[in-house]
Amino acid sequence: MKAITMIFLTLFLGKSCSNEAQNDIANATLEYTANTRGFFQKIVVINQKATISRDREGVESPEEITISDKDWKEIIGYFEKIDLKKVPTLKDPTQKRFYDGAAIANLKIRYQDKNYETNEFDHGFPPVEIQKLVNKIVSLAKEKE
Numbered sequence: 001m002k003a004i005t006m007i008f009l010t011l012f013l014g015k016s017c018s019n020e021a022q023n024d025i026a027n028a029t030l031e032y033t034a035n036t037r038g039f040f041q042k043i044v045v046i047n048q049k050a051t052i053s054r055d056r057e058g059v060e061s062p063e064e065i066t067i068s069d070k071d072w073k074e075i076i077g078y079f080e081k082i083d084l085k086k087v088p089t090l091k092d093p094t095q096k097r098f099y100d101g102a103a104i105a106n107l108k109i110r111y112q113d114k115n116y117e118t119n120e121f122d123h124g125f126p127p128v129e130i131q132k133l134v135n136k137i138v139s140l141a142k143e144k145e
Helices: 002-026 069-080 084-089 128-143
Strands: 029-036 039-046 049-053 063-066 104-111 114-117
Touching: 002 069, 029 128, 039 128, 049 128, 069 128, 084 104, 084 114, 104 128
Parallel strands: none
Antiparallel strands: 029 039, 029 104, 039 049, 049 063, 104 114
């Protein structure tokens, strides 16, 4: 009887932990911005929806898309691997933005009432620690082009 109870509790607690992680990212806001003189892109991800804006002035209304379950699970997996406390200190792998070789980009994360923001980095060349997450977010906008 104890063995059955232990198995049940293990399954129940394990399932609630994975749902809790999904709920946590469901309450997080991820905002990726890339811009230069002739280019602007802002992607805001909140609770399995993405808002994509290509208008710096805000005249055109942003485009809203629903993120597929497959893509959402990937985003959750990448998000869980990030050490949020280290986000502001991440190093950029390239400096192409200094000579107009790439747009200036950054990632802002609002999670549990705290803000985490990267230093500027080159669009297309994010820091290694957040590379998969950033590339996935950017790919959502490319699908809509």
